[in-house]
Amino acid sequence: MKLNILILCTSLILSFNSWADIYIVTQKNAPIEHISQQDLTAIYLKKKIYWDNSELILPINLSAQSPLREQLSQIIFKRSTRAMGSYWDKMSFKGISPPLIQASEQAALLFIQRIPNSIGYTSTKPDNSLLKVLLKLETPK
Amino acid sequence: MLLIRHLIIGLLFFTYAHTAYAEEALFFNKNKWNVSGYLKLEFAAANNQPTAIEIDDLSLFISGNINRWINPFIEAELYQIPLWQSGEGLQFDDINFIIERLYNDSKLTDATTLRLGKFLAPVSRWNLLHAAPLVWTTSRPLTTKYSFANYISGIHVRHELDVFSGHALEFYWQPYEDFYPKPRSKSRHYQSVYGASWILQDDLDRYLSFNIQHANVKHSNESRTTIGINGMLHHEYFELESELLSTWVNNQPNNINAQDWGGYLQLSVPIPFDLNIISRYEHFEFSHQSQAVDTFLNGLVYRPYxxxxxxxxxxxxxxxxxxxxxxxxxxxxxxx
Known part of the structure; x- marks a missing residue:
């Protein structure tokens, strides 16, 4: 019994510690060097849809089950991915589709690397000369 | 009618199956086309009316994000499809169809959007978000639909003043009559309409807008001038929403009062097990009736997602x- 409690506590501590920082990334030649958290929120709400050079922004999300997406949602929207569902239903009714979904961080990075004006996020700093980090969101540890 | 029955049953199964995939709508061609829709199956047991079950409505909308200038949107709807009525039994004998919205959005600048076509009038927030899964109640307040033009066929310009708060101005004009008007005898049809909306706040937690509309009723000298205010406040433990509206009615032969006016206040409170308690009060007065209507509604909504x-x-x-x-x-x- 004591062992079970110890394992549970250790798992909980590890799970809190496993909350990684989030790196906001885009293509190396994108017309932006840094992004504010407020701009990032507006982009992921599809309220801000153009870069400063008037090119359409293409935000990339991970699937609704992704813990990293949940973490990002809590930071920039102050609510869960699930709670954001009703927002996207309303937007969909208005003709605004939610950010495109990629199945994994690797798939998202590959997409951003290939598709101009896209923006996404990852839990590890990308070691790729075709990508650049616009913002590091530090999560409470 | 057999074909309609099979079509409806098929769509019900498709709807049920696809809903399981939560947020992801049907995307085609790298996010350029989005297909979505909704269905509402309604049971009504109103006093002095036969108990009835009907589909009202089954809606399909397709939006395209092609480029800065071409962003089409269409919503087609089947509505008021009776399925069963007390004393009459099963029914599949009627179906109504309407093009609810059909427009194209063009970005004139990063902050200004031009919309051409048929769209929902930005008079009432409920009118803009009237899809059954997006609202808390089966019945709709009179304030949100009765006294103004719900649809506009014409031109609409929206200018964003601040993308973060949602602060924006909207202007619209319908020069001629409605495109594909809803063929219901109770609905007023409009010859020409113009109006404006000032949205002070439109974010995840708050909404506040002021609206004005002037409309000329088709086949009459009647004209209607509406002013309204809409608000919503979302909190972790409740959601409060309200609309107040006044419509001055000119040249209506049976006028008893100078205006239609009314308002409602609605509270929703989440409780455990994905349930929500809903409570609403509405007062509405008609220009052509001496008696107002006061409505109190209490309900329960199960919304697992x-x-x-x-x-x-x-x-x-x-x-x-x-x-x-x-x-x-x-x-x-x-x-x-």
């Missing part, structure tokens, strides 16, 4: 009973 809701409500009305009939209402609403 945003795309699916099961609603059960009791509506009690006093005064003029032409609208907002007292009774028990229930519905299942799904978005797919």
């Amino acid at each position: 945003s795309k699916l809701s099961l609603k059960l409500e009791w509506q009690q009305s006093w005064g003029s009973l032409q609208e907002n009939k007292t009774g028990l209402y229930a519905s299942v609403a799904v978005m797919f």
Whole structure:
């Protein structure tokens, strides 16, 4: 019994510690060097849809089950991915589709690397000369 | 009618199956086309009316994000499809169709959007978000639909003043009559309409807008000038929403009062097990009736996730009973 409690506590501590920082990334030649958290929120709400050079922004999300997406949602929207569902239903009714979904961080990075004006996020700093980090969101540890 | 029955049953199964995939709508061609829709199955047991079950409505919308200039949107809807009525039994004998919206959006600048076509009038927030899965109740307040043009066929310009708060101005103009008007005798049809909306706040937690509309009624000298205010406040433990509206009615032969006016206040409170308690009070006065209608509604909504809701409500009305009939209402609403 004591062992079970110890394992549970250790798992909980590890799970809190496993909350990684989030790196906001885009293509190396994108017309932006840094992004504010407020701009990032507006982009992921599809309220801000153009870069400063008037090119359409293409935000990339991970699937609704992704813990990293949940973490990002809590930071920039102050609510869960699930709670954001009703927002996207309303937007969909208005003709605004939610950010495109990629199945994994690797798939998202590959997409951003290939598709101009896209923006996404990852839990590890990308070691790729075709990508650049616009913002590091530090999560409470 | 057999074909309609099979079509409806097929769509019900498709809707149920697709709803399981939560947020992801149907995307085609790298996010350029999005297909979505919703369905509402309604049960109504109003006083002095036969108990009935109907589909009202089954809607499909397709939006395209092609480039800065071409962003089409279409919403086609089947509505008021009776399925069963007390004393009559099963029914599949009627179906109504309407093009609810058909427009194209063009970005004139990063902050200004031009919309051409048929769209929802930005007079009432409920009118803009009237899809059954997006609202808390089966029945709709009179304030949100009765006294103004719900649809505009013409031109609409929206200018964003601040993308973060949602602060924006909107202007619209319908020079000629409605495109594909809803063929219902109770609905007023409009010859020409113009209006504006000032949205002060539109974010995840708050909404506030002021609206004005002038409309000329088709085949009459009647004109209607509406002013309204809409608000919503979302909190972790409740959601409060309200609309107030006044419509001055000119040249209506049977006028008793100078205006239609009314308002409602609605509170929703989440409770455990994905349930929500809904309570609403509405007062509405008509220009052509001496009696106002007061409606009190209490209900329960089961919403396990945003795309699916099961609603059960009791509506009690006093005064003029032409609208907002007292009774028990229930519905299942799904978005797919």
